[in-house]
Amino acid sequence: xxxxxxxxxxxxxxxxxxxxxxxxxxxxxxxxxxxxxxxxxxxxxxxxxxxxxxxxxxxxxxxxxxxxxxxxxxxxxxxxxxxxxxxxxxxxxxxxxxxxxxxxxxxxxxxxxxxxxxxxxxxxxxxxxxxxxxxxxxxxxxxxxxxxxxxxxxxxxxxxxxxxxxxxxxxxxxxxxxxxxxxxxxxxxxxxxxxxxxxxxxxxxxxxxxxxxxxxxxxxxxxxxxxxxxxxxxxxxxxxxxxxxxxxxxxxxxxxxxxxxxxxxxxxxxxxxxxxxxxxxxxxxxxxxxxxxxxxxxxxxxxxxxxxxxxxxxxxxxxxxxxxxxxxxxxxxxx
Amino acid sequence: xxxxxxxxxxxxxxxxxxxxxxxxxxxxxxxxxxxxxxxxxxxxxxxxxxxxxxxxxxxxxxxxxxxxxxxxxxxxxxxxxxxxxxxxxxxxxxxxxxxxxxxxxxxxxxxxxxxxxxxxxxxxxxxxxxxxxxxxxxxxxxxxxxxxxxxxxxxxxxxxxxxxxxxxxxxxxxxxxxxxxxxxxxxxxxxxxxxxxxxxxxxxxxxxxxxxxxxxxxxxxxxxxxxxxxxxxxxxxxxxxxxxxxxxxxxxxxxxxxxxxxxxxxxxxxxxxxx
Numbered sequence: 001x002x003x004x005x006x007x008x009x010x011x012x013x014x015x016x017x018x019x020x021x022x023x024x025x026x027x028x029x030x031x032x033x034x035x036x037x038x039x040x041x042x043x044x045x046x047x048x049x050x051x052x053x054x055x056x057x058x059x060x061x062x063x064x065x066x067x068x069x070x071x072x073x074x075x076x077x078x079x080x081x082x083x084x085x086x087x088x089x090x091x092x093x094x095x096x097x098x099x100x101x102x103x104x105x106x107x108x109x110x111x112x113x114x115x116x117x118x119x120x121x122x123x124x125x126x127x128x129x130x131x132x133x134x135x136x137x138x139x140x141x142x143x144x145x146x147x148x149x150x151x152x153x154x155x156x157x158x159x160x161x162x163x164x165x166x167x168x169x170x171x172x173x174x175x176x177x178x179x180x181x182x183x184x185x186x187x188x189x190x191x192x193x194x195x196x197x198x199x200x201x202x203x204x205x206x207x208x209x210x211x212x213x214x215x216x217x218x219x220x221x222x223x224x225x226x227x228x229x230x231x232x233x234x235x236x237x238x239x240x241x242x243x244x245x246x247x248x249x250x251x252x253x254x255x256x257x258x259x260x261x262x263x264x265x266x267x268x269x270x271x272x273x274x275x276x277x278x279x280x281x282x283x284x285x286x287x288x289x290x291x292x293x294x295x296x297x298x299x300x301x302x303x304x305x306x307x308x309x310x311x312x313x314x315x316x317x318x319x320x321x322x323x324x325x326x327x328x329x330x331x332x333x334x335x
Numbered sequence: 336x337x338x339x340x341x342x343x344x345x346x347x348x349x350x351x352x353x354x355x356x357x358x359x360x361x362x363x364x365x366x367x368x369x370x371x372x373x374x375x376x377x378x379x380x381x382x383x384x385x386x387x388x389x390x391x392x393x394x395x396x397x398x399x400x401x402x403x404x405x406x407x408x409x410x411x412x413x414x415x416x417x418x419x420x421x422x423x424x425x426x427x428x429x430x431x432x433x434x435x436x437x438x439x440x441x442x443x444x445x446x447x448x449x450x451x452x453x454x455x456x457x458x459x460x461x462x463x464x465x466x467x468x469x470x471x472x473x474x475x476x477x478x479x480x481x482x483x484x485x486x487x488x489x490x491x492x493x494x495x496x497x498x499x500x501x502x503x504x505x506x507x508x509x510x511x512x513x514x515x516x517x518x519x520x521x522x523x524x525x526x527x528x529x530x531x532x533x534x535x536x537x538x539x540x541x542x543x544x545x546x547x548x549x550x551x552x553x554x555x556x557x558x559x560x561x562x563x564x565x566x567x568x569x570x571x572x573x574x575x576x577x578x579x580x581x582x583x584x585x586x587x588x589x590x591x592x593x594x595x596x597x598x599x600x601x602x603x604x605x606x607x608x609x610x
Contacts, residue, residue, distance in 0.1 A: 193473050195460065202448045205448035210448065330502050
């Protein structure tokens, strides 16, 4: 934060400047501490860094989707179920298992279908929120339940026999990691360097003001939820590739990790604030914690969900503390 | 008021009088009426606002000043009547139409995004860009440079344009909103209650800014119920009462009491009775 001597400005001491910079980039020191802790207590976690990053790809894309929604002052509880439903629906079309529909074996049709399903569900979320005026929490909660239920209604067994190219996209570690990084890079650049990106921040800061300065907020909300749906569908594709089949529980519970990743990464729960680079840090942190839990002798598989909840709580506490500290420093420095 | 500023104000008045003789009015309302259902919010109002003058519209709650302002800024379409800009008839169906003719409005709520910095607020929706064809991206260097220029040169404020608006005082926020209006290079700025809910210092800051803008040749229309502030600032004051324009006064020929009476009764009966 710069110093200023004018009428409209703030005078901060060097200490405050350092504190503000630290708070705005809180994820990196936290990540460093966590990495160090995992290195000391569960060193086997880092046997394969590539495996950690590969495992981070689906959650990374979901964090990206959630970050976009959070930055715009909205949120999407249905991202995990969109990932799961779109992957299952497409799997049913492509798969050769006995209860599959097996309509085609073309992976290209599969790519088109999964993206189309994700975008249509996202579009429906956006229309219901922007045009019909439903509360984002209730709308996306309803879709979470509906599409998780629809997925279970479609299939309760793993969907197998998928075309190899279809599973290779998420099953090739370097490609999958590259795709996630490109998605983060593009989203970060779009948010920073386009009017659309700045409109997302404006919407998150004040929907009323955004409308008054001429931003078509309804259209923007619809676009944001549609992009969130597409990113969630790609996450579903990556999850499918990661395990090579469509498991019946695909996508379930991931929304909470996505929230935790975004919030730990510094994305404001109330919109208008946060950087995509921070969200990427949040993804890495969440995945390292997951890998450490999986590798730890002390923690059983049945306890992991509970630990995930604790991580989410810690993320929210950190965010709350950060917000209070930031406001206190800036208020004390205001002229 | 400094001697330098008084001279500038006098010059502005002289220019305005010259303009009255030759130039068409900068903004003109002719028989403007606005009805909402059966309610007549503005009733057959005609007025002329001269180039580079500070014109104030005052009135009690419900007098119709906001509705008149909204018609001049394109928020409402008149039910009857015509608006002229620089002598030419104009029809506004939305604020963008008014903006296209050089009329900018700063609304009472200021429409600021608290989490974003001053420069981003000023250029939201109209960022300077560079690039080729559809690949045009926000030029942040130019955005910050131009925002600084607007705040420094046009508003005369030495500011850190990277300051988030959330941490500005009321007067400073008003300046940022005016800065955003200036980014569109307008020749008319309509200010809705620019000094309401401001401290004494902040009110002075905003008043100085309005005078500075008028000195630069920008026509200012102030919509306010703060008569005291308006008496200091305006070249002419139009008083609205129950949707009608009941009088136009110059600050030199009126006072707080008289304007209050006009606003609350629509006439100057007590004065004429005294006489």
